[in-house]
Amino acid sequence: MGTFSFGSLLRNAMAGHKDWPRQWRAPDPKPAYDAIIVGAGGHGLATAYYLAKEHGVRNVAVLEKGWLGGGNTGRNTTIIRSNYLWEESEALYDHAVKLWEGLSHELNYNVMYSPRGVLMLAHNIHDIQVFKRHVHANRLAGIDNEWLTAEQAKEFCPPLNIAPGMRYPVLGAALRRRGGVARYDAVAWGYARAADRLGVDIIQNCEVKGIRRDANGAVTGVETTRGDIATKKIGVVAAGHTSVVMSMADVRMPLESFPLQALVSEPVKPVMPCVVMSNTIHAYISQSDKGELVIGAGTDQYISYSQTGGLHITTHTLDAICELFPMFRRMRMLRNWGGIVDVTPDRSPIIGKTPVPGLFVNCGWGTGGFKATPGSGHVFAATIARDEPHPIAAPFTMERFVTGRLIDEAAAAAVAH
Amino acid sequence: MLLIDCPYCGPRPEIEFRYGGEAHLARPHDPSTLSDEEWASFLYRRSNPKGRFAERWRHVHGCGQFFNAIRDTVSDKFACTYKTGDAPPDGVAP
Ligand SMILES: Cc1cc2nc3c(=O)[nH]c(=O)nc-3n(C[C@H](O)[C@H](O)[C@H](O)COP(=O)(O)OP(=O)(O)OC[C@H]3O[C@@H](n4cnc5c(N)ncnc54)[C@H](O)[C@@H]3O)c2cc1C
Numbered sequence: 001m002g003t004f005s006f007g008s009l010l011r012n013a014m015a016g017h018k019d020w021p022r023q024w025r026a027p028d029p030k031p032a033y034d035a036i037i038v039g040a041g042g043h044g045l046a047t048a049y050y051l052a053k054e055h056g057v058r059n060v061a062v063l064e065k066g067w068l069g070g071g072n073t074g075r076n077t078t079i080i081r082s083n084y085l086w087e088e089s090e091a092l093y094d095h096a097v098k099l100w101e102g103l104s105h106e107l108n109y110n111v112m113y114s115p116r117g118v119l120m121l122a123h124n125i126h127d128i129q130v131f132k133r134h135v136h137a138n139r140l141a142g143i144d145n146e147w148l149t150a151e152q153a154k155e156f157c158p159p160l161n162i163a164p165g166m167r168y169p170v171l172g173a174a175l176r177r178r179g180g181v182a183r184y185d186a187v188a189w190g191y192a193r194a195a196d197r198l199g200v201d202i203i204q205n206c207e208v209k210g211i212r213r214d215a216n217g218a219v220t221g222v223e224t225t226r227g228d229i230a231t232k233k234i235g236v237v238a239a240g241h242t243s244v245v246m247s248m249a250d251v252r253m254p255l256e257s258f259p260l261q262a263l264v265s266e267p268v269k270p271v272m273p274c275v276v277m278s279n280t281i282h283a284y285i286s287q288s289d290k291g292e293l294v295i296g297a298g299t300d301q302y303i304s305y306s307q308t309g310g311l312h313i314t315t316h317t318l319d320a321i322c323e324l325f326p327m328f329r330r331m332r333m334l335r336n337w338g339g340i341v342d343v344t345p346d347r348s349p350i351i352g353k354t355p356v357p358g359l360f361v362n363c364g365w366g367t368g369g370f371k372a373t374p375g376s377g378h379v380f381a382a383t384i385a386r387d388e389p390h391p392i393a394a395p396f397t398m399e400r401f402v403t404g405r406l407i408d409e410a411a412a413a414a415v416a417h
Numbered sequence: 418m419l420l421i422d423c424p425y426c427g428p429r430p431e432i433e434f435r436y437g438g439e440a441h442l443a444r445p446h447d448p449s450t451l452s453d454e455e456w457a458s459f460l461y462r463r464s465n466p467k468g469r470f471a472e473r474w475r476h477v478h479g480c481g482q483f484f485n486a487i488r489d490t491v492s493d494k495f496a497c498t499y500k501t502g503d504a505p506p507d508g509v510a511p
């Protein structure tokens with residue numbers, strides 16, 4: 001398959017780019033694997049990669065009902081940050097940010113990680129109090145996050161409107177300088193290629209329809225649209241479909257699945273220097289390297305697997321964008337889509353073992369799991385390989401809903417891109 | 418946007434309503450006897466199905482009443498709405 005380098009680029013340029021090899025194989029499923037990952041999104045592919053790379057578990061299959069990266073990984077607005085409130089979350093998300101920094105080298109694939117700064121706007125007294133509390137909590141944990149006045153925010157992001165007469169005036173902002181964006185396709189493809197090179201079978205168009213178990217309840221394999229496959233370890237990383245897959249093993253999850261929408265504009269020259277997010281009025285915006293404005297909206301209020309959402313949700317977000325950035329009012333939007341996000345009661349993910357022996361789950365990332373992709377795969381692989389939670393993942397078990405030790409990131413915002 | 422048939426007021430746009438999540442989760446009669454495990458099920462675990470689903474809505478910007486609905490979570494189409502306390506009509510229950 002070859003390694004990407006300046007030399008390979010030059011050679012292929014001379015050959016008219018006609019000789020680039022396939023980036024990963026398209027294998028048929030084998031009868032049995034040491035571990036099976038359900039879902040080839042970023043998190044599932046990263047899990048398989050770290051299983052093979054760090055734990056020597058190479059006889060692994062990743063089963064995907066559609067095409068790899070076609071779930072939320074390929075539908076998200078790619079905001080990366082780690083300024084969460086609680087120590088458990090700070091450790092988890094910052095673990096991911098540290099991995100992002102070296103990821104292109106690690107995978108030999110340019111994931112276009114761009115830490116251009118994430119500005120979170122405060123529009124009312126509650127926002128100011130919550131964000132300042134976050135800033136202090138983060139600084140105690142050694143995570144950069146600083147408080148800016150409205151004028152300083154405008155200096156950092158000149159297109160921002162801070163006029164006092166706005167419906168939701170900008171009263172200040174929290175700035176996370178190490179936050180930013182990455183290219184979602186490249187993340188899925190980079191992990192897929194790197195995992196494939198280590199021997200992992202990525203099997204697309206293969207939907208898991210059932211989970212087989214022995215007399216003691218332990219898993220023995222999966223039933224799929226491409227036949228039955230035996231295994232003793234299954235890692236479910238199915239995002240919005242987690243409840244559906246887990247019900248195949250009679251596990252009822254503390255999850256609800258909602259549509260979350262995003263849209264992009266026509267491409268223009270560079271105008272947005274950073275990422276701006278407003279949880280209060282549900283507007284998230286950055287500019288892609290192609291020049292499109294990438295805009296995230298809020299979730300619909302009802303459970304749905306439709307992968308579309310109500311139009312009033314996106315128009316509400318566009319109202320907010322137009323007020324925050326009056327210069328974008330005449331821009332045309334080109335595409336609008338939805339993804340199905342799996343939301344937990346405390347807005348923190350679930351990573352770990354389940355009551356079923358051999359069955360592991362990594363889910364509940366809801367509206368904000370892209371940022372965690374490398375860290376999530378890394379700690380989940382360790383959990384599967386050692387059959388005990390990785391220390392960073394330990395607080396995120398399902399048992400927290402029984403013991404009451406919730407990690408309540410919902411207190412700050414219902415949406416956490 | 419969904420068009421929701423309030424059993425008290427008739428069809429109205431979704432923005433007049435607030436979602437109430439899964440229906441028919443009865444609050445335990447004697448909470449003090451519940452184990453932590455049972456509490457977790459009542460408070461947090463949900464069926465979250467792909468397909469027919471019984472859910473609660475509240476007509477907050479109308480009559481203010483809670484009611485139930487059966488909706489398909491893939492097509493988002495409602496099979497019916499019915500009053501709280503009633504059983505779903507025959508043949509549409511999930
Ligand atoms: C519009 C939108 C905007 C977002 N914005 C952000 C953001 O700015 N920042 C951020 O950090 N996060 C964001 N997120 C959240 C983020 O996208 C997700 O948390 C993350 O991508 C989840 O990754 P994943 O690999 O777990 O899921 P996915 O990429 O959804 O992968 C799960 C895969 O499982 C497969 N699958 C499901 N059932 C089966 C089955 N039975 N058999 C086989 N395969 C199956 C699916 O087809 C899918 O490919 C956003 C999400 C959306 C929808």
Ligand SMILES: [Zn+2]
Pocket residue numbers: 423424425426427476479480481482
């Ligand atoms: Zn009514």
